[in-house]
Amino acid sequence: MNKIKIFIELTRLNKPIGFMLLFWPCLWGLALAFHQTGEFRLFIYYIILFFLGSVLMRSAGCIFNDIADKDFDKKVDRTKNRPIPSGRISTQESFVYIILLCLVAFIILIQFNFLTIILGLLS
Secondary structure, eight states, X not given: OHHXXXXXXXXXXXXXXXXXXXXXXXXXXXXXXXXXXXXXXXHHHHHHHHHHHHHHHHHHHHHHHHHHTXXXXXXXXXXXXXXXXXXXXXXXXXXXXXXXXXXXHXXXXXXXXXXXXHXXXXX
């Protein structure tokens, strides 16, 4: 249970505003596309994929940021208790989480067409 709590804190899943800020523009674009196509099942399918992709990539980004800033975060009151600077999780284990999150996100990405995959990889 402790590892799950650390993972949630590490990925900021307890602070959903970050992935929601990433997801809302995606939802807006999907809504505009749905208005043109009218394919409801495809619309819902893409909403799920974009939501999961937003959560996964934002979570991986948070971990990467924490790894990059671990020495600085140790000195800041607001961030010194985060999992990496506080030593509750190692940098190596954090990298494993990044790889797993990105792998699942890539599996989601390849559900789209070729152009979308290329644009997703470039962004």
